[in-house]
Amino acid sequence: MTQSSKPWTQSMPEEQFERMREVLAAPSPVGLEGAMTYGVLKPYFESFAPAEWRVHQFQGHAGIVLDTHPGRDDLFKVMVVGHADKIRMQVRSIGDDGKVWIDSDSFLPGTLIGHEVTLFSEAPENPGAYRRIEGGTVEALGAIHFADEETRTGRKGVRKEQLYLELHIHGENKKKQVEDLGVRPGDPILLNRPIRRGFSPDTFYGAYLDNGLGCFTTAEAARQIAEAGGARNVRMLFAIASYEEIGRFGSRVLASELRPDALIAVDVDQDYVAAPGVSDKRFQPLTMGAGVTYTVGAVASDQLNAVIQRVATEQDIPVQRDVSGRDTGTDGMAGVLGNVDCTAASLGIPVRNMHTISESGHTGDVLAAIHLVTGTLQALDAQDDGSGRLRETFRQGHPRLDQAAGLSHPGPKAKNGEAK
Template sequence: MPKAKPWLQPMPDDQFEIMRDIIKAPSPVGLESAMTLGVLKPYFDSFMPDSWAMHQFVGNAGVVWDSHPGEDERFSVMLVGHADKIRMQVRKIGSDGKIYINSDSFLPCTLLGHEVTVFSENPDTPGEYRSLTGGTIEAMGAIHFSDPAQRTGDKGIRPNSLYLDLQIHGENKADQIKRLGLQPGDPILLNRPIKRGFSPDTFYGAYLDNGLGCFVTAEVARLVAEAGGTKKIRVLYAIASHEEIGRFGSRVIAGEMAPDVLIAIDVNHDYVAAPGIGDRNMQPLEMGKGFTLTTGAIVSEQLNARIKKAAAKEGIPVQIDVSGRDTGTDGMASVLASVDSAATSVGFPTRNMHTISESGHTGDVLAAIHALKATLLAMDKEKNLDQAFRTSHPRLDQTETISHQGFEKLEKKKTK
């Protein structure tokens, strides 16, 4: 009896719990070590061979697990997820006890009423952090006090009207806040760990972007290690920082490690389900239909061809995404660091990105994991990879002419 394909099965509970723990790690931009060292390091330690090593960096909390440390002449492939999460920040403490905040990359109206955690540096011990829960993000208070245009939807929520409400009351409200030691710049994260969704094989919660890419990176590493590792290629399993503010962490890592191949792993959009974008004619990416593979921008098509072949051989579904000038992911890291790498970006369609209710499909995540594992193991069997990549750039002056292919209706391929 053939072995069941993981991407067509429900994700096992123990694997789901690992995914949840990685995603829920408090790792706002610039403070990513809770995920990289607090969650991912113990997980890698549980399965990686003794010959692997972990690299750390001076200016950021990114990490790289290296299958062949010190072997700089060996052909190298880097997988990159980013640990940083978009966050809100304390901006101003009002005299009435309201803590006005910056909304960062959140749409302001999506934040109202949600519970959060504030992470605050101890003013008496710089470098030491405390946390505070029990507050919610507000802007208008009760509907009774809102502008009539807000009731009809003609007027939205201004970012500078958002505040953290800690239910402060009584005398000296501002002093009550200041006594807590909260300061401008303190990061704030939404409280919403992922849960399994109502529909089969779905899940939802905050910060799939991009704990999900970090989970995939770790799972690929585990499966490759369990398969005996790679003999020819050096694999660099990287978890970057600062992606949400410009891909700064990954470009530093790429500059330091100079990989020959770089594959970013990040969330993508379910354009089929996205409301109100029908007239934009977006590529119909959809949850539950497989992982996504980017084309366009700086993507190296000879790398994409290898991923497609590996996925096809295993029967893993893949959806092609189209980028313009920029992949929008850490797939740009090498070119931004002026490093010569073949590059692409792998993802999974998600809904409601940058909200408290992002959702995804475990089958798409598992498809990405197993496609990347298959790609690495297939590349490890190739001869002279460096030369192969240099000489396999597609030649459009050597094309086959296409003729009309008939009028019959195409039959849809069935997933086995």
């Protein structure tokens, strides 16, 4: 395969793009992830999984795991994790004038104004069943005519306490009209913005790339493994977690239940090059369109990262190196948070405008992530013989900085490591 013919250098096929759109469009706010896990991904898993593979389901949350070797705890186990939960707004209270006051959750308040949303309301007469209310928008200031001078000029921003859902209620008893719809505090609200192809080649934009992209990558890697003949020597666990946005609670349960030996989180990452006003913070120059990121620092394993880097080099998959301090900020922390001894890695797809209605990404980065996950799994599979010996390899293979080789400067005109 030539470099120019590799998938991440090509436009994503329309069928695959539509599959990505379906995953990203699933209404799966924190705590209500079943639309993505059961409605989209479980049927997709079942469409390609060999008969001996199994989908695990759980009692306390809607996470799922596609398992290549159910019950084979003797095998080396590697878990790939994306998270299905989306940040959401919630109903806070209902005003006498019919305004539905809302919490902004992890959104910047100013990015929400004027955007269409869907409110999901639990049926009062049938708890556990939900209805949707569409046609509303998020507002805060009303018309410019009612804003003070500082807000008009931009010197003062929008406070989260100012946000409300405009449902266009009029007439008598406005509050009762809303209450009669069954709207109650705590009802989740999602932005109504499916992804679309972007203006620049191979780009796309919309809401909730975080983290439908990680789930889509995990599912596509599972499909590629199945189509390549499955897993031979290691047990692969393709996990779609819940509750990531409120503390990585879902993935730590999955890790605690299935106890992987290695865990690879797939999430979104930041395009720091395009981020406004951060040049003085000296972030790594990660950028959309330059490939998938891998994290160093925090709990990321140098040994597992070495496998990832070798695969990327051998297959010419574009990668970028990201840096974390105490916390990867992803489900890569699931093992240590779940008190499980596993080697961990965190991969990312760089996006712009994270946690807005117009997150944007590059399909080449998504395809690079899919093939990097697949290649890493296959590399681990090739290193074991079915005896689980990879466990001992990782146990005994921790880098030793006391054995680091000395390095001297080869001179300013050095080429290929030799001074001239």
